[in-house]
Amino acid sequence: MAARPDRFRRAVVRAGLALLLGWQLVAAAQTAQTAPPAGAADAVAGAGAVRFGILPLGGAFESRNDWEPLLADLRRAIGRPVTMLSVTSYEALEQAIQRDQVDMAFLSGKMALDAVTLRRMKVLAQVTRHDGLPGYRALLLARKSGPRSNLKDLLSEPEKWRLARGESRSVSGFIVPQLQLFLPNHIAMETRFRSELVGTHQVTALAVANDEADVATNNTADFERFRQQFPAEADRLQVIWESELIPHAQIVIRRDYGPEFEKKVQLFLVEYARGKSPRGDSERAVLKSLHDLAGFVPADNSSLLPAAKLAYQLARQSAMTSQWVNEAARQARLQRIETTYAEQVAALRAGAP
Template sequence: MQIFMRRFADVLAEFLAGFEAGMRAAFGPAALGLMLLLALPLAATAQAPAADAPVRFGILPLGGAFESRSDWDPLLAELSRAIGRPVSVLSVNSYEALEQAIQRNEVDMAFLSGKMALDAVTQRRMKVVAQVVRHDGLPGYRALLLSRKTPPMHSLKHLLDQPERWRLARGEKQSVSGFIVPQLQFFLPNHIAMETRFQSEIVGTHQTNALAVANNEADVATNNSADFERFRQRFPAEAERLQVLWESELIPHAQIVVRREYPAELRTRVQAFLVAYGRAKGPRGDAERVVLKSLHDLAGFVAADNSSLQPAAKLAYQLAKQNAVTAQWVNDAARQARLQRIESVYAEQAGVLKDLTP
C-alpha cells in the first residue's frame, strides 16, 4: 500500500504539472489558480505520511549545522521511543535552506522561530504544539546590535551619523532577531534600510556574525540575548571585545510545529512528551536537563497552539507596512494597493491562528 501511495503521488504530481501548463495556455492564470485550489485536498491526501515512515525533524540553524544536530540528537532519540516511530533529522546551514525543505514537504516537524513558524502554519499546513522556555523565566528574548568596544565605531551615534561608513553583519531576512526586529524597531525608524545603507554586509548565523565583529571583519552585527549569552560561554576572549549598542523589546520564544496531516493523537503525544521533558526528578530528569541546557540553555517546553504566533504575525505586518510606507512608488494608488494587500494577508493569518487545537 505504501509503494502504491508513493507511486500515486508521483503520477499525481506529473498530472498536475501537465494540467498546469495546459490550463495556463487555455484559460490564463486566474482560472489556473482556481482549479489548482480545488485540487489541493487531493494532493494533500496523496502526500500524507505513511504510518511507518520516519518523522523528519527540521532544525533551525542557530550555530553550525553539525552543532545543532548533535545538540538535538538525544532529545529526538527519546521522542522516537515515546511516539513509537523513527525520527530523522534535517540540519541545514541557513534559514533559506530549511524554508525550502519545508516547501518541498521534506519536513514533518520543526523547531522554528517567529516568522518561519508563522509561514509554516499559515502557508505550509503545520500546527504549533509547543513553545520553548528558558531558565531566566522571561517570556522571550531580545534582539541586539553588537560592536567592538574600541574605536572607530563604538556608539549608536557613530552608527547613525554615517551608516555608509560601516560594515554590517546580519541575519537572513527570515530571522526575527537577526533582521526583522532590528529593521523594524531600530533601523527604519532612523531612516536606514539595512540592505542598502551600509558599506558592505555579511549574512550569517548569530555566531558567525558576532565573530565577524570581534575579528574586525565587520563593524556592527545583529544578534540576540540568548545567542550572545551562549557566545560568551563558547568564545570568551572574542566576547570580551564586544559590547551591546542596542536591545529590542521582548520577542516570543521559538515554537515546535508539526504537519497537520499527522493524526491529532500523534500531535498530542508529541506535545505531552515535550512538556514532560526535563521535569522528572532523579537521574533521568537530570540527564534531560543537561540536554535542554545544551539547547541554548532551555528550561523545557510548554504546551502551545497557533495563537502563540500572533506576536510574530504582528511583527511581520508592522514591518511590511513600514516598508510600504517608506518605499518609492510610481503613484499613491500603487502604494495604497500594496497596503490593502498587507491588511488582507494579516487578516488571513489572524484567521488561521485562531485554530487552537493541538
C-alpha cells in the same frame, strides 16, 4: 591584512564544512519518502521516519550534536524513527519544508508563521528558558574600542559601517532590528551600509570581534552561548542596542498526522526534563546544552499572533518608507498588507482550541 586568529579560522572552516553537510542533507532528503497526504495520517501513524528540521542557530554540525540526545529520547517515546535535517540557512530549511521533506521542525517567528499559514503545519509547543521571560531580545553588537562603537554614530552615518546580519527571515537577525531601529531612523539595512555579511549569529559576532565587520545583529540567547564558546572574542564586544521582547521559538508538526500522534508528541515535549529523578537530571542537561532551554509548554497556532504582528508592522513600515510611482500604488500595497494580516490573524485564531 593580518592573519585571523586561529579560533576564527576554525570557525570559518567549520562553517564551510557545515554548508556542505547541510546541502548534502537537503539533497538526500529530496529522495526520501514524502509526507502522507491529508486524511491518510491515521493509517501511517506507526510507519516511516519522522523528519525533524532544525532552525540554523549555530553551525550544522553543532546543531546536530545538540539536538541528537533529545531526538533519541523522542524516538523511544513515540516508537518510530526520527531523522534530522540540520542545514546552514533559513532558505535551505524553508525549501525543505516547501518540498514536504520536513514533518516536524524547531522554528521561530516568520518561518513558523509561514509553515503554519502556507505549508500545512501546526504549533505543538513553545520553548521556555531559565530566565522565566516570555521571550528574548534582538541585539546590536559592536567592538568596545575603535572609531565605530556607539549607536549614535551608527545611526548618523551608517554608510561608514560594515554590517554583519542574519538572513531576511531571521527575527532577531533582521526583522526586529529593521522594524524597531533602522526603518524608524530612515535606514534600510540592505542598502545603507558600507558592506554586508550575512550569516548565523555565531558568524556575525565573530566577524565583529575579529574586525571583519563593525556592527552585528544578534540576540540575548545566542550571545550568551557565544560568551561560553568564545570568551576571548566576546570580551571585545559590547551591546549598543536591545529590542523589545521577542516570543520564543515553537515546535511545529505537519497537519497530516492525526490527533492521537500529535498528543503523544506534545506530551513528550511538555513532560521532558520535568521529572525529579536521575532521568530528569539527564534530560535537563540535554536542554542546558540545547541553547540553555528550560523545557517546553503546550502551545497552539495562536502563539504565532505576535509573529504575525511583527511581519505586518515590518511590511507596513517598509511600504510607508519606500518610493512609489504614485500614491495610488502605495495605497494598493498597504491594502494588500492589511488584507494579508487579517487573513493570518483569522487563520491563527481558528487553529486555537
